[in-house]
């Protein structure tokens with residue numbers, strides 16, 4: 374069997390189109406244009422690309438993008454002052470501080486300073502707590518995109534065995550919470566798990582967010598399972614240069630799985646689309662409307 378390739382680019386484009394329609398309706402009905410502020414401290418080339426893409430896609434969806442590019446010598450106090458200013462600005466509905474931050478700035482302090490109602494990354498302890506309680510809040514973008522991709526295959530996830538490899542606060546842990554809320558039976562595996570291949574083989578949905586190229590082999594995948602590969606790893610290419618691979622050995626897993634996300638072109642594009650969805654949700658909630666569809 375060869376797995377269906379889950380087209381993250383197409384799913385993300387469809388989500389962005391739905392968001393743009395809702396943004397236009399919000400403008401028409403309430404005169405409100407959602408605004409996203411993105412703060413980049415220092416000159417990390419990868420972060421610079423992310424920020425540029427985020428800003429472009431925000432504008433394409435009809436929202437306002439406010440970008441702040443600040444020097445890597447910035448003090449923690451200056452960043453906290455900027456956050457305080459953005460927290461009270463009525464035209465800013467979402468605030469994202471691009472990580473990593475330079476060593477003189479505590480990421481925890483900064484993330485906790487963001488108004489939870491504008492926390493489009495879903496990293497504030499209040500939003501993490503709401504997610505853990507199964508209550509409505511703002512959920513982190515990458516796992517949100519993963520759950521959407523899994524639902525694009527299965528419709529309902531109820532009763533399925535979801536195995537999440539990785540327990541980071543950014544991906545694995547919130548993904549596990551979301552799968553619980555989808556009524557999956559959830560296992561979370563990590564570096565101390567005793568029988569990782571055995572745990573993976575029980576998965577109807579196998580989400581891998583580790584950061585180790587090709588960690589998960591084809592014979593770890595249950596036949597017909599849905600594999601969501603979050604990993605982004607740059608490895609040397611035959612003949613020179615580099616290429617991106619995931620955490621799953623794609624060529625092996627594609628022969629066994631029922632559906633699988635490619636790297637690149639799977640989870641990655643969904644992350645920014647979910648950021649736009651969260652920004653729209655923040656703007657809608659501020660004006661007494663329900664979360665974005």
Ligand SMILES: NC(=O)c1ccc[n+]([C@@H]2O[C@H](COP(=O)([O-])OP(=O)(O)OC[C@H]3O[C@@H](n4cnc5c(N)ncnc54)[C@H](OP(=O)(O)O)[C@@H]3O)[C@@H](O)[C@H]2O)c1
Pocket residue numbers: 515538539540541542543544545562563564565566569582583584585588603604605606640641644
């Ligand atoms: N597509 C996207 O938009 C997107 C977004 C975010 C991240 N990513 C990618 O996703 C990957 C994971 O990111 P992250 O931020 O979650 O990473 P992270 O914070 O480094 O967490 C990695 C997790 O993997 C676990 N782990 C490490 N080695 C393992 C092993 N040999 N077997 C089983 N588990 C192991 C760690 O376990 P312990 O907790 O026990 O140490 C940890 O929980 C990276 O490649 C990153 O680039 C992609």
